[in-house]
Amino acid sequence: MREYLSSRIFKTISEVADLEGVEVYVIGGFVRDIFLNRPSKDIDIVVVGSGVEFAKAVANRLRSKRLTLFKNFGTAQLKHNEWDIEFVGARKESYRLDSRKPIVEDGTLEDDQKRRDFTINALALSLNAKNYGELLDPFGGIKDLKNGIIRTPLDPATTFSDDPLRMLRAIRFATQLNFNIEPETFKAIGQMSNRITIVSTERIMDEVNKMMLAPSPSRGWLLLDECGLLPYVLPELTAMKGVETRNGIAHKDNFYHTLEVLDNLAAKSDSLWLRWAALLHDIGKPRTKKFIPGQGWTFHGHEFLGAKMIPEIFRKLKLPLNEKMKFVQKMVLLHLRPIILSQDIVTDSAVRRLLFDAGDDIDDLMALCEADITSKNDYTVRKHLANFRIVRKKLKEIEEKDAIRNFQPPVTGEMIMETFNLSPCKEVGIIKNRIKDAILDGEIRNDFNQAYGLMLKTGEELGFVPVKLHPNYKPAS
Numbered sequence: 010m011r012e013y014l015s016s017r018i019f020k021t022i023s024e025v026a027d028l029e030g031v032e033v034y035v036i037g038g039f040v041r042d043i044f045l046n047r048p049s050k051d052i053d054i055v056v057v058g059s060g061v062e063f064a065k066a067v068a069n070r071l072r073s074k075r076l077t078l079f080k081n082f083g084t085a086q087l088k089h090n091e092w093d094i095e096f097v098g099a100r101k102e103s104y105r106l107d108s109r110k111p112i113v114e115d116g117t118l119e120d121d122q123k124r125r126d127f128t129i130n131a132l133a134l135s136l137n138a139k140n141y142g143e144l145l146d147p148f149g150g151i152k153d154l155k156n157g158i159i160r161t162p163l164d165p166a167t168t169f170s171d172d173p174l175r176m177l178r179a180i181r182f183a184t185q186l187n188f189n190i191e192p193e194t195f196k197a198i199g200q201m202s203n204r205i206t207i208v209s210t211e212r213i214m215d216e217v218n219k220m221m222l223a224p225s226p227s228r229g230w231l232l233l234d235e236c237g238l239l240p241y242v243l244p245e246l247t248a249m250k251g252v253e254t255r256n257g258i259a260h261k262d263n264f265y266h267t268l269e270v271l272d273n274l275a276a277k278s279d280s281l282w283l284r285w286a287a288l289l290h291d292i293g294k295p296r297t298k299k300f301i302p303g304q305g306w307t308f309h310g311h312e313f314l315g316a317k318m319i320p321e322i323f324r325k326l327k328l329p330l331n332e333k334m335k336f337v338q339k340m341v342l343l344h345l346r347p348i349i350l351s352q353d354i355v356t357d358s359a360v361r362r363l364l365f366d367a368g369d370d371i372d373d374l375m376a377l378c379e380a381d382i383t384s385k386n387d388y389t390v391r392k393h394l395a396n397f398r399i400v401r402k403k404l405k406e407i408e409e410k411d412a413i414r415n416f417q418p419p420v421t422g423e424m425i426m427e428t429f430n431l432s433p434c435k436e437v438g439i440i441k442n443r444i445k446d447a448i449l450d451g452e453i454r455n456d457f458n459q460a461y462g463l464m465l466k467t468g469e470e471l472g473f474v475p476v477k478l479h480p481n482y483k484p485a486s
């Protein structure tokens with residue numbers, strides 16, 4: 010263990026501890042991550058005494074000015090080189106029913122370990138010279154780490170009732186580390202799930218986003234569903250569950266399908282927002298579901314409705330309402346386009362339109378669509394993947410030829426107005442659209458001269474007379 014504590018910073022903390030005559034420990038996630046071989050730069054230090062006073066002494070010794078005190082919380086944060094160190098006095102916590110905010114008293118190391126969420130997060134290493142590096146593990150955290158178990162140090166019902174956020178942390182750690190939640194602990198989450206309502210959405214979403222970034226995020230969503238937390242977190246996803254059968258025809262369970270898509274995508278991309286797009290790509294399905302005799306189950310327009318639902322979902326979840334949301338919305342809206350394309354003969358003009366609509370997000374969209382192939386039929390999967398390869402090849406060819414990805418109209422509105430001596434009016438838009446469509450449909454190249462020629466023709470059809478030609482225009486003779 011000692012080699013992990015060989016950094017200068019631990020030596021300094023140790024020296025100050027003995028000078029000040031206080032017991033000091035490194036505790037929690039940092040210690041857990043040593044054993045998991047995931048070295049981390051966030052250090053939590055517990056002092057049996059005043060965390061703030063001790064932090065000041067350490068900062069003094071390091072001649073550091075990067076110390077922030079949170080006197081109300083009795084904590085201090087010190088940034089030193091690459092380290093981010095939190096100091097806190099060992100404390101004993103007791104809770105009331107209506108709040109996550111505990112009543113706090115000074116306590117021993119063991120009191121402090123008892124208030125930790127899980128046995129694997131309650132490990133401490135001593136930093137005093139007399140027992141430097143000694144492990145203090147009163148709840149069998151090391152054993153649980155070895156066996157891959159998430160377990161609360163005390164009675165789980167009390168632990169979760171005290172701070173219901175811990176229920177989500179349990180699921181997040183199980184997902185991140187691919188651990189199992191100990192059965193009594195999991196049962197308690199089921200019994201306490203409604204207590205999650207006292208936790209702020211922001212805190213919940215911090216955990217959910219960490220879960221989403223795990224190698225197989227589906228595990229977290231399955232656990233949330235199993236313990237009854239899912240309807241509190243994302244009821245729209247609960248609505249995707251279930252299979253209906255009519256006239257002997259069943260549709261697939263969209264919840265499990267979605268989770269498969271999410272994991273497929275997670276295997277290819279670490280992008281949080283692309284992962285969110287995978288989770289939400291079919292979110293419009295429950296509300297568009299129809300059984301049409303002769304056709305079977307349909308979900309017509311679920312991509313449009315789904316895209317419309319995104320801002321409201323993001324607002325409720327306190328996710329950013331900026332270009333991240335727009336990106337997810339765009340992915341949801343366009344997620345069927347490459348599939349439709351690949352089922353038909355892939356025409357240049359359909360490819361240009363897809364490139365125009367997806368822009369720089371085309372590669373993400375293709376990744377999402379490939380992840381969306383969850384058929385169990387090998388032949389079908391291979392056929393789809395082969396078609397997508399054709400689409401990708403075409404996308405590349407057309408992009409090289411026509412540069413549609415970052416489409417800028419070769420003829421601007423100002424040029425149109427100047428040529429025909431117009432003020433802004435709807436005809437300017439009509440002419441611009443006509444040019445855009447002609448380029449996307451391949452009638453003309455994405456080139457100024459051809460576009461300007463078409464502008465003159467369209468303008469004249471609308472009854473306008475050119476009064477001044479653009480100097481760069483070279484009419485075809």
Ligand code: ATP
Binds near residue numbers: 036039127174
């Ligand atoms: P990571 O930083 O990888 O997300 P972590 O376990 O370090 O995981 P932090 O939020 O940094 O999580 O918390 C540091 C430590 O504080 C935890 O290891 C745990 O001991 C304790 N802790 C954090 N949140 C809670 C909580 N809600 N209830 C009890 N203890 C907690």
Ligand code: MG
Binds near residue numbers: 038039051
């Ligand atoms: Mg941490």
